[in-house]
Amino acid sequence: MVTGRTEGPRGARATALLAPLGVALAAGAAVAFVGAVDPGEPGHYPICPFLMLTGLYCPGCGGLRTVYALVHGDPVAALGLNPFVALMIPVLVVLWGRWTLRAWSGGTSRGAPAGRSVHPAYVWSLLALMVVFWIVRNLPFGEFLAP
Template identity: 85%
Template sequence: MVTGKTGVSRGSRAVAVLAPLGTALAAGAAVAFVGAVDPNEPGHYPTCPFLMLTGLYCPGCGGLRTVYALVHGDPVTALGLNPFVVLVIPVLVALWGRWTLRAWSGGESGGVPAGKSMRPAYVWLLLALMVVFWIARNLPFGEFLAP
């Protein structure tokens, strides 16, 4: 079997990247669906359960319309609907790229051991930012963050 610089065979590399590629395919299909089926039209998607039960916006409220706006080349509208989603998308793409490279190379990447996608401190930071966004968009001074 032919091996690369890392000692990982090409066959095992191909198998290792199936999960990241499958994830990209599923995400791409979901984005294509949202781009084709307008969430601004009533009846196409269910109402957010949190919004329906509490009358408050969750961190994801407006996310489908944000993705729709981005697919149709309207980043200003997307930012107005859900700036958190707009800012998190590049982070998710970067994490996906890191995962794919790590799967292909079969080892560590950026000092983060295999099996972990990012340092726990960054996960906690992301969660804290999401909670702050969640609270702020439901307060009077944060009305501009509401979808």
């Protein structure tokens, strides 16, 4: 009688790491592309649709130039272009690291449930900060936040 192969702990661990490693590969390719193709030169990237339709900056406006500045080792310029994106990159790296460790450890990390890696209150707080940033950067006293 032939039975199906079952994955051992090593195979299950490798399979669980495919998603975080795939995300890291895709993000790395995107960052490499943005680092190679200057978003500050006209014609390489489309204009922000929100900016084009309303004349107002969205929370992501200046984000590509921020990544470009960071790739080229200029964090001061990155903070000047879009401080929200510049400060969120380390947060995303930490969250990706937690996800990878959770996948490596079999779904739990320090007793946290397998299905949730970030408490919903943090997600709602982040969204609220993003909306405040979005509004303030379009007001006269917040023009220093414009790209």
